[in-house]
Amino acid sequence: MHTIVTVVFFIYGLVFGSFFNVVGLRVPNGTLLAQTRSYCDTCQRTLTWRELLPVWSFLRQRGRCRQCKDKISLLYPIMELATGLLAALTFYRYGWNEQTFLGLLLLALIIPITVSDLAYRKIPNKLLLFFTPLFVALRILYPHPSLGESVLGAGLAFVLVFVIILVSNGGMGAGDLKYLTLLGFIFGPALFLLLFFLATLYGAITGMIIMKLKNGNRKMTIPFGPYIGLAALTVFYFGETMIQWYLALLS
Ligand SMILES: [Zn+2]
Structure with missing residues (x-):
């Protein structure tokens, strides 16, 4: 069945x-x-x-x-x-x-x-605005992580990405900031940090491959959104396991 x-x-x-x-x-x-x-x-x-x-x-x-x-x-x-x-x-x-x-x-x-x-x-505002209340409602009905952790995750995501945008000029934009803040809310602080790490890792690996293929004379031509999506899915399916491995390595 x-x-x-x-x-x-x-x-x-x-x-x-x-x-x-x-x-x-x-x-x-x-x-x-x-x-x-x-x-x-x-x-x-x-x-x-x-x-x-x-x-x-x-x-x-x-x-x-x-x-x-x-x-x-x-x-x-x-x-x-x-x-x-x-x-x-x-x-x-x-x-x-x-x-x-x-x-x-x-x-x-x-x-x-x-x-x-x-x-x-472009990461359309309309899509983010459509989905945000749905995720908030789901979090209230299904508190995993808790609502408090979700709010903490969103705050952490916003501050972290905002600072990175300020110091890095270019690469990430306002769309990425809002998208990552929503994902911070969905996953909470610990899984969000893993998500952000994976997104930059995927971006860096793809960037290096593109540089190799184009003999290193082109700037990265792929936007950041797809890496964020891929990282979010990785965290959704494997995040808890990855964090458990990491903690086991430390102890
Ligand atoms: Zn046709």
């Missing part, structure tokens, strides 16, 4: 991933509600339902629009697949409880923000 439900979560995850792509691409330019059906970005043709099947339609059309043959961004199937796999992992790991609900809400926050930051280098 657990396996069947996990597969159902995977399928729903694919469909929601497709929706999150649309949210991430349309919220920043205010077109989320302007046209309800999905369309090709190049020729503006409305897509048929067959072309909306997550991942599958991309593979069947070999990554190109059927009419204008323009390339469809790899971002779509990658985000759909990632949402499907992570939704399945969340249920598989936690089953029917509040932690699964928290995980799904986290995916609904992280995937559209990652898409938006990759596409426009």
Whole structure:
């Protein structure tokens, strides 16, 4: 039974991933509600339902629009697949409880923000404003960590990132500050510090790889939001275990 439900979560995850792509691409330019059906970005043709099947339609059309043959961004199937796999992992790991609900809400926050930051280098205020009350309500209903720890986490995140922005000029912006403050609230101070450490680590590793590939003459071209998202997911699934390992090493 657990396996069947996990597969159902995977399928729903694919469909929601497709929706999150649309949210991430349309919220920043205010077109989320302007046209309800999905369309090709190049020729503006409305897509048929067959072309909306997550991942599958991309593979069947070999990554190109059927009419204008323009390339469809790899971002779509990658985000759909990632949402499907992570939704399945969340249920598989936690089953029917509040932690699964928290995980799904986290995916609904992280995937559209990652898409938006990759596409426009923007973390939309609208998304943060939409999700903040939901996370606050969830924290009151499900105090893990406690509300006090959450507020402490948000405060720590805000001060830490604000100081870093002041001294580092560039790299991180106001969007990252608000996004990280919300994540500080969600995770509390200890897990937030781990999250922040991992985000900078992922950013540094990718930066070094890009430098190598481009012979070191280009500035880093990827925004910070995707690393924050990846770090938040790492902390959600493995954070407590990582902190336990670390404490065991110390003792
Ligand atoms: Zn087209």
